[in-house]
Amino acid sequence: MATTIERETLPRASRPAPEPPAETETAKPKSSRGRVFLIMGVILLALVGVGVRRWIFGLSHVSTDNAQVDGHVIPILPKVGGFVTEVRVDENNRVKLGDTLVVLDDRDYRVRLAQADADLGVALAAVSNKARVGQAEALVAQMQANAEKAHADLERIKPLAEQEIVSKQQLDAAEAAARAADAALAAAQANLVGADARVAAARAARDQAALNLSYTRVIAPSNGVVSKKTVEIGQLVQAGQPLMAAVPLDDIWVTANLKETETADVRPSDPADFTVDAYPGRHFKGHVESISPATGAKFSLLPPDNATGNYTKVVQRIPVRVRLDGKNDPDRPLRPGMSVVVTITTK
Numbered sequence: 001m002a003t004t005i006e007r008e009t010l011p012r013a014s015r016p017a018p019e020p021p022a023e024t025e026t027a028k029p030k031s032s033r034g035r036v037f038l039i040m041g042v043i044l045l046a047l048v049g050v051g052v053r054r055w056i057f058g059l060s061h062v063s064t065d066n067a068q069v070d071g072h073v074i075p076i077l078p079k080v081g082g083f084v085t086e087v088r089v090d091e092n093n094r095v096k097l098g099d100t101l102v103v104l105d106d107r108d109y110r111v112r113l114a115q116a117d118a119d120l121g122v123a124l125a126a127v128s129n130k131a132r133v134g135q136a137e138a139l140v141a142q143m144q145a146n147a148e149k150a151h152a153d154l155e156r157i158k159p160l161a162e163q164e165i166v167s168k169q170q171l172d173a174a175e176a177a178a179r180a181a182d183a184a185l186a187a188a189q190a191n192l193v194g195a196d197a198r199v200a201a202a203r204a205a206r207d208q209a210a211l212n213l214s215y216t217r218v219i220a221p222s223n224g225v226v227s228k229k230t231v232e233i234g235q236l237v238q239a240g241q242p243l244m245a246a247v248p249l250d251d252i253w254v255t256a257n258l259k260e261t262e263t264a265d266v267r268p269s270d271p272a273d274f275t276v277d278a279y280p281g282r283h284f285k286g287h288v289e290s291i292s293p294a295t296g297a298k299f300s301l302l303p304p305d306n307a308t309g310n311y312t313k314v315v316q317r318i319p320v321r322v323r324l325d326g327k328n329d330p331d332r333p334l335r336p337g338m339s340v341v342v343t344i345t346t347k
Contacts, residue, residue: 060347062343062344063341064257064258064341064342065341066256067254067339068337068339069252069336069340071247071249071252072222072247072248072251073227073336074248075242075245076101076102076244077239077240077242077243078102078218078241079212079239079240080109080239081104081237081238082109082237083104083235084104084232084235085104085105086102086103086233087102087231087233088103089229091226091227092225092226092227095220095223095224095246098219099219100218101218104237109212109216113209115209116202123201123202124202126195126199127195139188140185143184143188146184147182147184150180153177153178154174221246227245227247228242228244228245230243230244247336249328250328252328253289253321253324254272254286254321255320255321256274256319256340258344259317259318260316261315263291263320266288266320266346267288267346270344270345270346271285271286271345272322272343272345273285273343274341275340275341277338277339277340279332286323286324287323288321288323288344289321290320292318
């Protein structure tokens with residue numbers, strides 16, 4: 001009994017703590033697993049939301065990164081040949097329409113122009129000589145009178161020949177005389193008109209010589225930036241030889257090569273938004289200007305021929321031209337060849 005009393009009279013704090021129930025040990029793993037499932041559910045819902053949004057976006061938009069900036073590359077060629085005496089521009093210089101870019105040696109062309117001027121003067125002198133002109137006109141009048149007389153004689157002999165009053169030989173002689181008179185009249189008229197023709201020919205030759213002289217100055221055909229310059233002072237160039245190129249940066253567009261399955265709803269004037277790799281984060285606005293009448297493969301150097309037996313179906317690309325809204329920004333200029341990502345709103 002004493003032992004029992006002593007055990008009961010022990011202080012409460014000295015008693016051993018009771019062991020926790022077994023359920024509390026498994027509660028922590030269950031709550032952690034629930035949080036994992038919750039996070040995974042949220043992520044799944046977010047992915048589904050993103051997918052639905054992209055699907056809805058794709059119903060009214062088409063996008064491609066198979067696109068680039070395009071523009072005109074205007075070749076600059078001489079129209080006449082000669083030695084280069086001046087080159088007034090360098091690579092990447094800006095030029096304006098009408099600027100002189102290259103000057104050729106023009107001494108030969110000045111001599112030819114002087115010779116053409118002299119020939120024109122001779123022709124004009126011949127026409128302005130009143131004595132010669134009057135003589136030619138008189139000759140034409142004489143030949144015309146002879147022709148009229150010959151035809152009148154022929155008309156008088158014909159009925160006599162039918163009645164056998166005159167011989168067949170006389171009729172043949174009258175016909176020959178009429179033909180000879182007509183030929184003489186035509187020659188006199190040609191001689192009179194020939195003077196004017198010679199003046200016209202001399203004037204045309206003089207104008208051509210003046211044009212060739214002006215062609216010794218190669219001018220810029222448009223505003224732009226000089227590129228691919230290959231000409232140097234002292235070089236002998238030929239007509240049609242490429243000297244350089246001009247790229248007008250104020251007339252550029254974007255060529256987007258869309259899949260043929262994406263072009264069903266694309267129409268001219270559809271709005272477009274595009275970004276350029278050179279300017280991250282910058283968006284440019286534009287619109288569809290036109291759609292190519294054929295796929296890009298049809299314009300390749302070796303277009304595919306599906307009749308050869310090695311047919312493999314490939315989704316073709318159709319070039320779509322997108323025109324920039326507004327002017328090319330001089331601070332962030334678009335240059336031909338830049339990579340572009342285009343998005344077109346179709347509905």
